[in-house]
Amino acid sequence: MLLGLLSFGMLGILHKLADVKKGRPPAINALLAVSSLVMVFGFVLFGTVGGPVVPRVVALVAIPFGISASVAILAFQAGVKHGHIATSWLAINLSAGIPTVASILIYDEPVGTAKALALALIPVSMFLLWQDKKQQERRS
Amino acid sequence: MTEERDAATWLQLMLVAFVANGIGPFGLKILTELGLATTYQAQYLLYWYLGGFVFAAAALWRSGLRPRGSEIRLGALMGGCSLLGQSFTGLALANGMPGHVVFPITTGGSLFLVAAAGLLLFKEKVGPYGLAGMVLGIAALVGLSLG
Numbered sequence: 001m002l003l004g005l006l007s008f009g010m011l012g013i014l015h016k017l018a019d020v021k022k023g024r025p026p027a028i029n030a031l032l033a034v035s036s037l038v039m040v041f042g043f044v045l046f047g048t049v050g051g052p053v054v055p056r057v058v059a060l061v062a063i064p065f066g067i068s069a070s071v072a073i074l075a076f077q078a079g080v081k082h083g084h085i086a087t088s089w090l091a092i093n094l095s096a097g098i099p100t101v102a103s104i105l106i107y108d109e110p111v112g113t114a115k116a117l118a119l120a121l122i123p124v125s126m127f128l129l130w131q132d133k134k135q136q137e138r139r140s
Numbered sequence: 141m142t143e144e145r146d147a148a149t150w151l152q153l154m155l156v157a158f159v160a161n162g163i164g165p166f167g168l169k170i171l172t173e174l175g176l177a178t179t180y181q182a183q184y185l186l187y188w189y190l191g192g193f194v195f196a197a198a199a200l201w202r203s204g205l206r207p208r209g210s211e212i213r214l215g216a217l218m219g220g221c222s223l224l225g226q227s228f229t230g231l232a233l234a235n236g237m238p239g240h241v242v243f244p245i246t247t248g249g250s251l252f253l254v255a256a257a258g259l260l261l262f263k264e265k266v267g268p269y270g271l272a273g274m275v276l277g278i279a280a281l282v283g284l285s286l287g
Contacts, residue, residue, distance in 0.1 A: 001237055004228035004246045009253030011221040016254075016262055018214045026196070026203040031215020032222065033196035037189040039223050044186045050179075058171065058180045059187040065167030066191025072161035073192075074199055079153030082146050086258030087270050090251055090277045091154045096284055098162025103169055118283025121276050126158070128273030133147040135267050 015077060016085035025077035033070055087129045097122040185226075225250075243285035248278050 018028050044052050076092050097119050103109040111119075171177045171184055200207075207215070225246070232242045255274060258264040266274070 001228070001232040001242055001245055004225050004232060004242075005249035005253070007221045007225035007228060008246060008250035009257075011218055011225060012250065012254035013257045013261075014214055014218045014221060016258065018211070018218070020262070021210050021214065023211050023214055024203070024205055026200045027205050027207040027211040028215050028218070030193075030196040030200040031207055031212050032218045033189065033193040035216040035219030036223055037186075037193045039219065040182070040186045040189050044182050048182050050183065052183060052186055054180050054183040054187070055176070057174065058176055058184055061167045061170050061174075062184045062187035063191035063194075065164050066188035066193075067195040068160045069164030069188070070192035070195040070199075072157045072159075072164060074196070075153045075156040075160065079150055079157060082150035082153065084258055084264040084266060084270075085262065086255040086264050086266055087274065088150070088154060089254040089258075090274055092157045092161050093247065093251055093281060094277055095158045095162030096247070096281060098159065099166045099169060100284055102166055107169070107173060114283050114286050118280045121280035121283065125273045125277035125280055128269045128276065130147070130151050132267050132270030132273060133150050135269060136265075137147045 012085060012089040015080055015089070018077065019080045019085075023077070025074055028077050029070060029074045032073060083133055087132060091126060091129055094122050094125060239285070244282040247281045247285060251278050251281065 041052070072092065072095075076088065080088050100115065100119065104111055167188065168177060168181075168184065171180070177184070229242060229246050232246075233239060251274075259266065
């Protein structure tokens, strides 16, 4: 669990480092995608019984959602150039609310008080982060 | 207002990243509802990353850029971190650690780590609105994991 925390934390720090080193978002996104793909391909090939052969529906579901995640990384890497990593990383992580809302709307998942309160806090937090960004802009 | 620090551009790009990143994991939920997630989770990830790679390769080709050495190293490291983060979280869950413990700690902890690095390592200055937004945002994410 601690290693998971450190890995995700390092990922955020590397996004900022890539910006500091003048990394160009399309190149960073492509290299991130190809390295992940190669590693997963190796795992599926040697670490699973069935290998990469799957029912068509699995690939048909996976590919568009993978494209969406790649769009997110590209936009995020481009956005870090215009803001702080401390707030930008939070902004992208707040997107965890979207699959939660989608599950509630599409699959009628129950909504407890804690979840409802957490979902209500997301737009408030985003608004505050944007206000902070605007304030920085006025200062500079 | 400089091009490098533009609040409107930051908000637009973060909203795109926010929505697209939020949609990204939902495929796994669909797979679960179809009853295929247990058998094909690793293969699903393979095709998920393949979709991401096709888009990223097209975007790179369209930009006409050639990756530099530093970008190759950083991109590879980032890919490794992304995959390790998913794998270690999955391992913690597979070893009996409950989700309501694993998710708040990995999400909240990594946010705290990145915020600390931003403030201390990269000397970023976050104002009172930003700090309040960060506290509420971390609370929201921990709340989502617990709920």
